[in-house]
Amino acid sequence: MRVVTFVKKPLYNQVSMSRIQVTWVVKTRKGQVKGPYSTEAILKMIGEGVFSGQEMISKLPDGQWTLISKEPAFYDKLLEALEGVVDVDPKKAQKMEAETVIVQAPKAPRNNTNTGSTPSPESFANVQPQKPLLQQIDVLDTPAYVPPAQKIASVSSGDSKSDSVIELSNIKNMEKGEIAKSLKLPALILAVVIVLGVWLLWDTGPADGSKIHLLAPGKSTATLSDQQIKEKLNEALFAMEQDTFESYVAAQNKLVSIVEGAPMNIEVRALLCVVYFELWPHAVQDAQDIKTIAGVTQATRALNVISPFGQVCEAVKLMTAGRYKEAKGTIEATLEGSEPFSLLPVLYDFKAELLAGEKDYVNAVPYYEKAAQLWEKWLHPQVSLAEALYHQGDFTTAAGILRNVLTKNPKHKEAKVFAGIVEYNGFKKSDTAYAFLNSGLESKGRIPSLIEAEGYGALAEIFVLRGEKKKALEVAQKAFGLNPNNGELRQLVIRLGGTDKVKGDKGRNNELLYLGDQYVRQGDFLAAQAEFKAAFEADPKNGTAAMKAAKALWQLNQSFEAIEWLNKAIKAEPKLVSAYVLQADYMSQRFDFIGALQILTNAMRIAPNNYEVLRGLAQLEFRKNNMPGTVNYALRAAKAYDGDIDTYILLAKANGLLARSIMPINKKEIERKDNASKDAIRYATKAVEIDATNPDAQITYAKMLAQTNGVDSGITYLSELIKRFSYTLDYRIALAEVYKSEDRYSQAKDIYEKVTEADPRNKKAWLGLGESEKALGLNDKALKAFLSAAVLDPTDGEALFQAGKLYLETSRFEEAIQQFKRVQRLNANYPRTHYYIGKAAFASGDFATALEASKSEKKLNPNVADSYILAAEVFTARRQYAECAAEYSTAMKLRPQGADIYVKSAQCYRQSGSLDVAEDMLALASARESGYAEIYREQGAIYEMKGDTRSAAQAYNKYLGLSPNALDRAEIEAKIMRLGN
Structure with missing residues (x-):
């Protein structure tokens, strides 16, 4: 996190935010209209005793008449006059009256038919x-x-006709005798009028x-x-x-x-x-x-x-x-x-808020200062700045800022309460603190629960110092009820003889949500999920609380409970679309594709053409490895909302994989592959344009660059991102993945090792390290890395699955089967576990178990070719060549791209006596990959069976030419010699 320093300037000396000049006209109790006046002029006249609060006022050019006491801009000044703060000066009233010019009243409000x-x-x-x-x-x-x-203010003026009604003169006063009458109004009546006016205007909640x-x-x-x-x-x-x-x-x-x-x-x-x-x-x-x-x-x-x-x-x-x-x-x-743009101070304030949420007050302070400087009249960044400075121990500056805020808005409850906290905790001035706290906490209005709790806590301590134990306990319990996770408040309540049991209260659910959000920002998901659960228990109809609990539980790798809490969220709020989409996301990550589809179908009924649901369907198809389906749904999502970055990331990834899967065997396929590659870059670029700091967008763009422009371009781009965003590990892992995809395992391994040192709980890095070490032949280290990943997330089978594959590749077949079965116990939907159990059984000679495992895999994933290929291999070993050919035939429909499957199919057809079909299979293989050596070995075997020794020898020679280091070279050379060619 970079530390940004600002040049300090006092908040009170900063340039005020520009404002539109508002003008008013006033109607006396006799019906005479005076004006126009500026806001400042009216405030001055109120302060000097000219206006009583019973006059009518209207904003130019076409405002409506209302009591001056109902205008919030003048309320505080009138209240000061009522309390005797302002001395009435009849002479000034008379002088201003003498200078007053009577003007016409505004017209009655028109129907809003202006076509400006x-x-x-x-x-x-x-x-x-x-x-x-x-x-x-x-x-x-x-x-x-x-x-x-x-x-x-730079926009052109409104209706010029309205302006012509008003005579724009400098008027400063009212008629003689008006003030004398108005001053006789009983103070109680005026107070009622003022309170009523303020309530009508401001108490909209x-x-x-x-x-x-x-x-x-x-x-x-x-x-x-x-x-x-x-x-x-x-x-x-x-x-x-x-x-x-x-x-x-x-x-x-x-x-x-x-x-x-x-x-x-x-x-x-x-x-x-x-x-x-x-x-x-x-x-x-x-x-x-x-x-x-x-x-x-x-x-x-x-x-x-x-x-x-x-x-x-x-x-x-x-x-x-x-x-x-x-x-x-x-x-x-x-x-x-x-x-x-004009809302720059808002973004500085948002940035500071995020930093303060992480308790990084050192870096938050300069951003709050910048926001306060750019929009000096907005009190929010000033109050937040004072709170951040307080947490840094700068009580003097914090107190000064809060007092400045209260001069601008004496009714700012949060500033008043926090000023009391600063006075008590910072300066130990209990009397001053009490004045602030008592006034603030007793006033109407709403403030953040944590600050209110801290205010009550300080007030309780003051009562303790005064020996008022009963009052101390009362306010301490209020404080603890607002923040039950505060250990100091708990101890204070117990010390005063109270109970630390907090009753559930539906009204408290937002405070609990607020606390949970704070824990999320700090990365404490264990504490966060407890707060979110408590919020839901306080208000079982609040689906947002249940959804937030699910998110926190997912981060804690408690996937089953997370999905269950999303069920609660949906039941509580059947129209909470985000909960449906999130549940489908979690279920598809656990390979429960049928369940995920059902959830999204339900969401689609509630919110047809909702971009989140459409994007969720695209994500589901992506995880099912259905790239055309992914593109279809993602394009529909982008049409519904073209500003969603996740949709463009999905489109880029799907088109990238689609381009890699297309075999350019003819002009049409070449064009398809080229278009998919262009779309991958185009959508990745769009995602980066929307948000250049989104790691997933940048990583996707880098990988698309590597795929289309060469791996070095992607590596260079990621290296630059690592320099710019050194605080995140995402780009380092992405760079390692690029190296790994290009079989540059040593470089990938070095990066993964550094990431695991920096973040020992990074599961993705441990898995990548294990795969790199396995490729380099460091099997013991690879196994250790996989098991380290498994410990981090006991509910995820991926690490155990990788460990099982390692056992399989090192011929530890029984241990491999045990690992794959452990994965199945964790997640019965985990793909390819039956397939790999079958592979391990087949390698150990247990053909019956292998064939049974292939059948189980077919039931779970009928559209995946591997289980059919495994069955074909088992039938080949059993010399059941007709069954073998049938399995390969099905596999070819599911995976038509590669040449190897056609060659294996040809072997089965040849050995079953169907030589013509075998030759057709080889022709298909050659059309896809004419340089594949195995084609010509099998071709030689077919010619040999047909008795065409010359063609057989030519085919065998071509096989050796394409594969000079073939393991069966000696055997093939002996065949060529025997054929006499």
Whole structure:
């Protein structure tokens, strides 16, 4: 992990994010209309006692009249006036009244029939090219991006007719006598009005703390004008910048309405994805919410698959799905891109979030600082920065940032609670800490459960210091209920005489999911699966919890339990498509192809033409070695959603294998092979274009390069990737696989050894090392490597299967059979185990067992040629040549490419007396591989049986010419001498 350093600048001195200038008109209680005023002017007048809160206010040019106390921008200032913070100055009121100009009121709101054009990304302000990431981070002077509000401000104005109604004058005051009357309003009534106004505007989420569903955009409504987009976006940005649950809910509503009225605005869609991410901890997180994020992401990327705005949505989709590794790659690839864009600070914040989730606060801090600098009014990265600095022990800077946040938004609950934590744990100022904690924890609003738990824990400690044991126990139990895995909180509760038993609570399932996600990010899958299981037990209808438990269990190599938990997920939420696809993936990895197909068929009924299901079918066909079927389903998946990187990776791999399997025996086959090779490169390139940091995409591209342009090109490409991404071992393993595929086993072995030293739990590396060592004749070392892999994953039969093959190849037939039977006990569907048992039995002379094993393999895999070839070999040994020929005939239909099978078939037909058929088989073999030496030895035998000694001798001579070191050379030379030629 590279460490990035930034030039430090105080947050309070940084340049403010540009904002649209909003203007207002005010209607007095007498019905007179004053204005227009800027927001700042109205705030000043409230502060100087000009407005009481009972005036009506409207946003220009065509806003609706509402009480000024209901506008969130003015609420805090009115509240200060109510509490007596602001002194009323009647003289200033009179002076401003004298300067006031009366203007006409706005017209009543019209039906939304405006046909103004929606701004496209190209209409936004031009920006300078973005520097490479490292340069960009190191220089903090002028950011090379345009903030979202500033970009929207560059769009042309709205309806000019509305502007003509308003007289744009500099007005500063109201009528005489208005203030005197307004000041007589009882404070209690004003308080009720203010609270009601705030509730109407901001409390759009459930007040009881229950979870919400994310709001998905509906069908496109009447087109919004440019002016309407500006206004709604400005309101959404203001709400986002406040960084509270309630404000994000309000922002979500505004952004959804923009998407519905301006569906081509890709930047607004990306902002909506950001809001989804902030609301995710408070969402139900069920199939509906997953579908909402996936739907917006898919629609956004459909507008422009390589747009950074679409990548923002993709990162959100991946992070909310717990796919943090892929999310990290998407974020880094976008940050390294050359195109500047307005949501750059969001990606810096996302990058910091991932690092902080891994407890890498040293590297998280500079990214938070960069995000805070680029979008100074957005409070989220500032609060997160303070928390990261706190974890590093920099309490002073953390406290300063939190106080700065609270001056901007005094209602920021998380900042208030964390400020108390810093004051108590950092400075041991219990009185100051108590003020922050008591105020924050008692206030309404929602914050992350871990921070809330830590806040209650600190408050409990303060009560202990004050000798208030009863209160200490009460809040300690609250803290422990929010974070039952915290050992310190458990001990505190017990010390105070409480119980460490936590009752199940349906409302806590998201907190448990949040904890589980944190463990996943840290690689602790054992702790993660426990949290996910607990979340599901708290809410048995939450299929997402069961699905996450399955993912964690799969990482722990508990495949049977993982599949069972996916059954629970599907039963809990029958429309959770991701659970079906994941279960089919796990089942096909265990070679249960029939079960996987049934699961995907069920998913297809629920979600026809869903790209995930189609991609799952493609993956299934790929594992069944059906490349044409893979390509067919993958193309359908790409048509349904052309932004899915996994689909293009599958297409590249399938076409690559298809190209290798085609024998170029005629013009048509040559053309097919050439097209498949081109498609392999084309789709691999597409995958890399979508996400250049995705290891699977890069590895696929490198292997396609090696296949089409020569192995050295692939090796060079992978070597460069290893230099760029030194922190991942994936590219080293891929390079070793390329070497192994070219029989360069020594080089492959060296790489595998280094990987196993760096990561002793890397099963893939141990298997590759074993195969390389076996090829080099290092059988004892190879066996040790295979057994090391088997220990890492006792439920996977692959390592034991490889060990069985090693025993077979070293003539330890009984041990080989035992290993293959162990594999069968682990996974009855594991392919070719019966075949290899038959091979071992055949080699040891046990023909009956060999023939029975071939029959068993045929039942499991009727479309695989090997079992028929084994049976043919057994019949040949028994001199049952007619049966032998029949088995080879079936095998040829399943595997028509190679020449060897035709030669073996010819041998059986010759020995059964069918010489004409035998010659036909040899002609087919020669058409496929005319240089295959065995063709001519068999041809010589056929001519010899026919009595054509001259032709027989010529065929035998050609055999020796093609295979000068043949083991039977002496025997063939004796035949030639005997034939007299």
